Amino acid sequence: xxxxxxxxxxxxxxxxxxxxxxxxxxxxxxxxxxxxxxxxxxxxxxxxxxxxxxxxxxxxxxxxxxxxxxxxxxxxxxxxxxxxxxxxxxxxxxxxxxxxxxxxxxxxxxxxxxxxxxxxxxxxxxxxxxxxxxxxxxxxxxxxxxxxxxxxxxxxxxxxxxxxxxxxxxxxxxxxxxxxxxxxxxxxxxxxxxxxxxxxxxxxxxxxxxxxxxxxxxxxxxxxxxxxxxxxxxxxxxx
Numbered sequence: 001x002x003x004x005x006x007x008x009x010x011x012x013x014x015x016x017x018x019x020x021x022x023x024x025x026x027x028x029x030x031x032x033x034x035x036x037x038x039x040x041x042x043x044x045x046x047x048x049x050x051x052x053x054x055x056x057x058x059x060x061x062x063x064x065x066x067x068x069x070x071x072x073x074x075x076x077x078x079x080x081x082x083x084x085x086x087x088x089x090x091x092x093x094x095x096x097x098x099x100x101x102x103x104x105x106x107x108x109x110x111x112x113x114x115x116x117x118x119x120x121x122x123x124x125x126x127x128x129x130x131x132x133x134x135x136x137x138x139x140x141x142x143x144x145x146x147x148x149x150x151x152x153x154x155x156x157x158x159x160x161x162x163x164x165x166x167x168x169x170x171x172x173x174x175x176x177x178x179x180x181x182x183x184x185x186x187x188x189x190x191x192x193x194x195x196x197x198x199x200x201x202x203x204x205x206x207x208x209x210x211x212x213x214x215x216x217x218x219x220x221x222x223x224x225x226x227x228x229x230x231x232x233x234x235x236x237x238x239x
Contacts, residue, residue: 056085108165127163187211188212
């Protein structure tokens, strides 16, 4: 069997398993979420998380793999779930560590198997567009571009994780940038999840709003001093 067919079969199987897992988690959490407004419900939720032990971590890591490696589920729900289960600090550490591990694996696989591997998981047209872009092929600008794109909410970070192996950026620098530039998004989600676990919905919304405002200010400042419009060109290229 050809490698491409094996990868497609693997993706289908993993997609089915992940979707089944997501449905199971949703069904499991519905009654729990209803009880979070009470102290008793919060205590019960904490007890369930503690009882899950290593299994809970493995399930979350599996979902994180699906989110980055297979690009089939959004990242925010997983980050919120991590915050609900393990709190803002440990939830953030868990998500960041998972992102670093998975991004490293993908980067090394792309370096080994080349663009054909990337084509199996990403739209070939988008990959070629980024790969042929002078902006993304500039060794002097690529690190700053990656930092900005990973910092801005809504950019296709999973696509960037795959394409990085084809760009003039070192593995260690990319892993550091792609991991730590996610902090604003991750910490807002995990803190929101931690607040939800206490039945505090308002705080969750406020945290999201604060982080969005901070990121918007940072992006505005970057664009203000970006005289060559490199950021704008990079965003247009990945869309």
